[in-house]
Amino acid sequence: MNNTFDIETHARTFRDKGPDEVLDFAYRNFDSIAISFSGAEDVVLVDMASRINPDLQVFSLDTGRLHIETYRFLEQVRERYNIRLEVLSPDTAQLEKFVSEKGLYSFYKDGHKECCGVRKIVPLRRKLHTVDAWITGQRKDQSPTRANVPVMEADAAFSTAGHTLYKFNPLANWTSEQVWTYIRENGVPYNELHNRGYISIGCEPCTRPVLPNQHERAGRWWWEEATRKECGLHAGNFGNRG
Numbered sequence: 001m002n003n004t005f006d007i008e009t010h011a012r013t014f015r016d017k018g019p020d021e022v023l024d025f026a027y028r029n030f031d032s033i034a035i036s037f038s039g040a041e042d043v044v045l046v047d048m049a050s051r052i053n054p055d056l057q058v059f060s061l062d063t064g065r066l067h068i069e070t071y072r073f074l075e076q077v078r079e080r081y082n083i084r085l086e087v088l089s090p091d092t093a094q095l096e097k098f099v100s101e102k103g104l105y106s107f108y109k110d111g112h113k114e115c116c117g118v119r120k121i122v123p124l125r126r127k128l129h130t131v132d133a134w135i136t137g138q139r140k141d142q143s144p145t146r147a148n149v150p151v152m153e154a155d156a157a158f159s160t161a162g163h164t165l166y167k168f169n170p171l172a173n174w175t176s177e178q179v180w181t182y183i184r185e186n187g188v189p190y191n192e193l194h195n196r197g198y199i200s201i202g203c204e205p206c207t208r209p210v211l212p213n214q215h216e217r218a219g220r221w222w223w224e225e226a227t228r229k230e231c232g233l234h235a236g237n238f239g240n241r242g
């Protein structure tokens with residue numbers, strides 16, 4: 001990647017492009033780039049990227065609270081695509097202190113931010129310091145907080161003074177229906193929880209199936225406001241993109 005990389009111009013050029021073109025662009029411009037795989041339908045990113053770049057960097061955040069089905073799925077994806085899936089754990093001392101002081105379910109009482117901070121954000125930040133760009137499965141149709149997600153951006157939440165981090169959201173313009181059409185047509189493996197009414201999948205205590213016509217993020221942190229449903233991975237979504 002050269003130092004004159006103008007992400008805003010590229011974002012405008014690719015504004016309406018589909019995932020294949022965005023991914024191809026990302027891999028042509030960055031060597032140090034990793035896919036963040038949550039163990040849900042963002043598996044389509046792994047499938048698409050594996051066709052472009054056989055040497056993928058993929059990581060998942062193991063909060064310690066994922067469904068057993070998700071752990072099994074992570075392994076299925078690792079084997080199917082023959083990738084080195086990096087599974088990131090929370091900092092042991094920080095997690096033990098947090099759980100000792102607040103217990104295992106504090107998020108039901110005072111919100112998910114602190115637990116997500118320990119279990120997701122700290123390990124994510126550690127990982128993102130090692131790359132120049134990352135790839136996420138964010139889509140505009142997922143929630144009010146993601147309605148204006150661009151296909152690529154400078155990551156305001158995780159860049160530092162000396163290190164601009166870029167974020168690619170190749171699925172931004174796709175709908176859930178397009179994702180599932182791709183999964184079916186290409187025989188892509190998927191998390192078995194999707195067969196049981198789960199659409200958006202996160203940690204076990206903070207995820208539940210949704211009813212017909214309910215929004216997919218309604219099953220996440222259901223005790224909190226819809227406009228606050230981000231775990232901090234995409235904190236920039238609370239800025240001017242609302």
Ligand code: SF4
Nearest residue numbers: 112115116119203206
């Ligand atoms: S989703 Fe729930 S269990 Fe998982 S890290 Fe966040 S608050 Fe903790």
